Amino acid sequence: MYTSKIDTLLESIRKLLRRGAYQNAKKIIEKLHAADVAYLYRYLNEKEQFAVFKLISNLETAAEILSHVDAPTSAHILTNLERERASEILKAMDPDDEVGILAEVSEEVREELLSFMSKSDTERIEEVFQYPEDSAGRIMNTNFFALHEEVYVSDAISELQKRGEDSTEMVFYIYVVDDRNHLVGVCSLRQLLLVPASTRIQKVMTSDVVSVFPETDQEEVARLVERYDLLAVPVVDHENKMLGIVTVDDVIDVIRYEATEDIMKMVGTGDEYHSRSVMHRARMRVPWLLAAFLGGYIGIQFLRMFDATLERIVAVAFFLPIIIAMGGNIGITSMTIVVRGLATGKIAVKELRKVVLKELGVALLLGILYGTALMTLAYLQFGDVSYLGFVVGASMLISMLMAAVIGTMAPIILHYLKIDPAVATGPFVTSAVDSLGILIYLGLATLVLI
Amino acid sequence: MYTSKIDTLLESIRKLLRRGAYQNAKKIIEKLHAADVAYLYRYLNEKEQFAVFKLISNLETAAEILSHVDAPTSAHILTNLERERASEILKAMDPDDEVGILAEVSEEVREELLSFMSKSDTERIEEVFQYPEDSAGRIMNTNFFALHEEVYVSDAISELQKRGEDSTEMVFYIYVVDDRNHLVGVCSLRQLLLVPASTRIQKVMTSDVVSVFPETDQEEVARLVERYDLLAVPVVDHENKMLGIVTVDDVIDVIRYEATEDIMKMVGTGDEYHSRSVMHRARMRVPWLLAAFLGGYIGIQFLRMFDATLERIVAVAFFLPIIIAMGGNIGITSMTIVVRGLATGKIAVKELRKVVLKELGVALLLGILYGTALMTLAYLQFGDVSYLGFVVGASMLISMLMAAVIGTMAPIILHYLKIDPAVATGPFVTSAVDSLGILIYLGLATLVLI
Numbered sequence: 001m002y003t004s005k006i007d008t009l010l011e012s013i014r015k016l017l018r019r020g021a022y023q024n025a026k027k028i029i030e031k032l033h034a035a036d037v038a039y040l041y042r043y044l045n046e047k048e049q050f051a052v053f054k055l056i057s058n059l060e061t062a063a064e065i066l067s068h069v070d071a072p073t074s075a076h077i078l079t080n081l082e083r084e085r086a087s088e089i090l091k092a093m094d095p096d097d098e099v100g101i102l103a104e105v106s107e108e109v110r111e112e113l114l115s116f117m118s119k120s121d122t123e124r125i126e127e128v129f130q131y132p133e134d135s136a137g138r139i140m141n142t143n144f145f146a147l148h149e150e151v152y153v154s155d156a157i158s159e160l161q162k163r164g165e166d167s168t169e170m171v172f173y174i175y176v177v178d179d180r181n182h183l184v185g186v187c188s189l190r191q192l193l194l195v196p197a198s199t200r201i202q203k204v205m206t207s208d209v210v211s212v213f214p215e216t217d218q219e220e221v222a223r224l225v226e227r228y229d230l231l232a233v234p235v236v237d238h239e240n241k242m243l244g245i246v247t248v249d250d251v252i253d254v255i256r257y258e259a260t261e262d263i264m265k266m267v268g269t270g271d272e273y274h275s276r277s278v279m280h281r282a283r284m285r286v287p288w289l290l291a292a293f294l295g296g297y298i299g300i301q302f303l304r305m306f307d308a309t310l311e312r313i314v315a316v317a318f319f320l321p322i323i324i325a326m327g328g329n330i331g332i333t334s335m336t337i338v339v340r341g342l343a344t345g346k347i348a349v350k351e352l353r354k355v356v357l358k359e360l361g362v363a364l365l366l367g368i369l370y371g372t373a374l375m376t377l378a379y380l381q382f383g384d385v386s387y388l389g390f391v392v393g394a395s396m397l398i399s400m401l402m403a404a405v406i407g408t409m410a411p412i413i414l415h416y417l418k419i420d421p422a423v424a425t426g427p428f429v430t431s432a433v434d435s436l437g438i439l440i441y442l443g444l445a446t447l448v449l450i
Numbered sequence: 451m452y453t454s455k456i457d458t459l460l461e462s463i464r465k466l467l468r469r470g471a472y473q474n475a476k477k478i479i480e481k482l483h484a485a486d487v488a489y490l491y492r493y494l495n496e497k498e499q500f501a502v503f504k505l506i507s508n509l510e511t512a513a514e515i516l517s518h519v520d521a522p523t524s525a526h527i528l529t530n531l532e533r534e535r536a537s538e539i540l541k542a543m544d545p546d547d548e549v550g551i552l553a554e555v556s557e558e559v560r561e562e563l564l565s566f567m568s569k570s571d572t573e574r575i576e577e578v579f580q581y582p583e584d585s586a587g588r589i590m591n592t593n594f595f596a597l598h599e600e601v602y603v604s605d606a607i608s609e610l611q612k613r614g615e616d617s618t619e620m621v622f623y624i625y626v627v628d629d630r631n632h633l634v635g636v637c638s639l640r641q642l643l644l645v646p647a648s649t650r651i652q653k654v655m656t657s658d659v660v661s662v663f664p665e666t667d668q669e670e671v672a673r674l675v676e677r678y679d680l681l682a683v684p685v686v687d688h689e690n691k692m693l694g695i696v697t698v699d700d701v702i703d704v705i706r707y708e709a710t711e712d713i714m715k716m717v718g719t720g721d722e723y724h725s726r727s728v729m730h731r732a733r734m735r736v737p738w739l740l741a742a743f744l745g746g747y748i749g750i751q752f753l754r755m756f757d758a759t760l761e762r763i764v765a766v767a768f769f770l771p772i773i774i775a776m777g778g779n780i781g782i783t784s785m786t787i788v789v790r791g792l793a794t795g796k797i798a799v800k801e802l803r804k805v806v807l808k809e810l811g812v813a814l815l816l817g818i819l820y821g822t823a824l825m826t827l828a829y830l831q832f833g834d835v836s837y838l839g840f841v842v843g844a845s846m847l848i849s850m851l852m853a854a855v856i857g858t859m860a861p862i863i864l865h866y867l868k869i870d871p872a873v874a875t876g877p878f879v880t881s882a883v884d885s886l887g888i889l890i891y892l893g894l895a896t897l898v899l900i
Contacts, residue, residue, distance in 0.1 A: 033678065160643055259709035260709070260794060286816070292776055299771040321770060325881070365728065
């Protein structure tokens with residue numbers, strides 16, 4: 001759906017809502033794909049979102065729209081519906097989407113919604129909530145298609161037909177289990193069609209199945225899906241009994257989300273899309289800025305130590321920002337290369353030493369280039385202060401080398417301490433690089449010039 | 451495959467290669483999944499990679515391994531093979547993977563490889579090379595499954611069986627075309643199984659097909675796949691004739707790649723994973739650092755203007771780094787939020803004004819908080835310079851506001867100029883924020899203190 005179409009749609013829906021022409025608005029909405037309604041939701045305010053949602057009488061459609069809308073929005077809508085209706089809509093959703101929304105509503109609302117559900121549903125949901133937040137268990141769909149290994153292909157097909165359009169989740173793999181419900185194989189729908197109907201499914205299946213545990217990190221699931229080009233991964237317990245599947249569409253969400261989350265953490269903020277208020281956003285950033293502030297404060301103390309140098313040669317102060325900026329630049333780039341490399345698996349842990357050395361090499365080349373450039377400029381403009389050029393050039397080179405070491409080592413150390421490298425790097429690296437840069441520069445200046 | 455297993459495998463393969471026990475190494479390699487061999491490749495050096503590849507006699511296996519390995523590595527291997535063998539391996543690959551590798555080898559090698567191919571293959575490949583680099587055409591698979599709308603389901607199934615395991619690409623959708631080969635519908639394998647064999651395929655198909663043009667940007671394709679939870683998107687020409695499909699596994703690669711590429715650009719470098727030499731990496735970063743350098747140079751000139759102020763009150767210089775750092779921090783965060791928001795589609799172009807205002811609000815709150823903190827610290831430590839506390843506090847607040855404006859506006863302006871917002875922001879935003887911060891601070895200091 002393209003922007004021009006969205007604009008027209010938005011306008012007409014808003015107009016109809018304002019006029020109270022709900023039946024007409026309803027007709028438009030119901031003709032759209034659920035994913036398109038969800039897309040429209042981005043442009044509607046909360047009141048409009050809710051008004052549009054109230055128009056949808058069909059339970060399945062309502063459920064589908066909610067599962068396409070982002071979690072905070074759908075939680076908001078669900079919270080404002082009557083509890084009974086809300087729980088009916090939840091029941092019509094895929095189990096993984098249901099859990100995703102329940103994780104977003106307040107605990108109180110969750111309890112109330114669960115009270116309308118059957119005991120088995122409640123138990124299933126509570127079980128899922130025991131898995132860690134970023135684990136496979138949280139996004140697995142417990143509706144999957146598994147058959148006994150001795151079943152014939154003909155039976156498999158008629159079983160599939162019996163289920164019909166009932167289960168909304170896309171079926172592309174049939175999982176094969178033994179007597180004790182252990183996962184023993186997998187077979188694609190296509191493979192089923194390639195053999196005579198009288199074949200036993202165990203003859204068709206691939207017995208080399210890639211599976212994960214419910215506790216497996218979602219990023220790890222994503223990496224497996226990527227590596228083996230899978231459309232779904234089965235989730236098994238520690239006895240190899242099947243619990244659910246994670247499908248590729250959820251994996252795509254994980255990849256998108258993790259990439260954005262990593263970037264946001266690196267630049268010093270949380271996932272701000274999800275918070276609506278300015279106050280809340282500001283509060284999220286306070287700790288990151290505190291790191292920068294403390295780094296700056298240490299910088300002030302360092303500068304104070306060299307008070308006499310600055311007083312005697314004021315031109316020394318002129319070069320402070322450029323030396324800091326170039327070091328900071330190198331530090332952030334090196335850090336990002338390592339953080340991203342570790343996250344995407346492009347950099348293997350065993351290669352880390354090589355990565356550090358390469359970054360150091362790059363910093364050396366760039367440091368020599370720009371250090372010489374700065375030295376030349378300083379001689380041209382401030383030739384009267386002898387050796388100033390040498391001091392600023394050398395300081396820039398040393399700062400850049402130091403920045404490359406800190407930028408690459410900080411995430412590596414965090415990685416070994418089993419702390420997410422993206423969390424604590426951005427502002428910390430900059431702070432460290434800034435204050436050490438000051439120390440290097442002013443130290444050298446004092447040594448050489450005074 | 452987990453790290454411990456990789457380590458053991460690596461060791462034994464290396465040992466066997468050293469000993470010249472090629473037959474044994476071959477046995478191990480051939481038992482592995484192609485994706486696992488590709489994973490091992492990350493840990494092998496170029497010589498080992500080539501030696502392992504030479505062991506694989508089966509054409510299909512060789513093709514599969516190459517399509518799992520990253521493009522620069524597979525291009526390197528292919529370049530070192532005899533041309534005839536290389537072109538045979540290429541022919542055994544999926545057309546999209548074939549094109550991907552051909553795009554990586556030198557033009558000379560490409561010509562030589564194409565000379566071993568049939569005229570129709572050469573034409574097909576040359577056609578694909580005419581599409582823009584990041585377009586759907588470049589990653590589409592021209593092996594797809596399309597049937598005439600009047601075909602019966604039974605015929606569709608036997609057609610599928612006839613193709614058998616022949617085409618390696620996963621088939622999950624059957625595309626439906628009319629007499630003139632226009633795409634008119636799509637139907638999943640599962641839908642086929644739900645209706646009697648005597649049904650015409652046009653009765654089963656969904657006629658609402660999401661399709662793209664070969665020129666469509668790969669990111670746009672990814673967004674459609676995400677929005678509609680698709681496993682593949684058909685690529686059609688401007689007459690709606692089908693040319694190929696883009697499958698979800700390629701879409702995942704696009705999402706990963708684009709996210710990393712965006713981050714790398716933002717911090718001021720290209721995709722460095724793909725370049726092996728330190729010299730080349732350094733050269734890639736020169737222009738980004740030049741932006742920082744020029745920004746720093748402007749900063750020097752600004753500082754020079756306030757020479758007298760710095761000479762009279764040396765303490766003014768102490769606060770330079772912290773004011774610059776806090777502004778830089780805000781600028782980078784604001785910029786990242788907008789760049790990522792535009793890339794993922796989370797921020798709609800219509801909302802941009804709201805985003806700018808919110809970022810300004812956040813900067814205001816944070817600026818008041820940290821500005822007051824800095825003012826207090828300055829009074830405590832430098833109480834003898836009257837008004838210094840006020841000047842540094844106010845300068846920090848104003849710098850942070852200015853940084854929020856530049857950080858949000860820079861990518862927005864680039865977006866409107868149809869320049870990729872990620873390209874030109876990181877170092878540019880920092881340079882602008884740094885030098886303007888200097889001007890604000892020293893200007894205010896001169897005004898108030900002198």
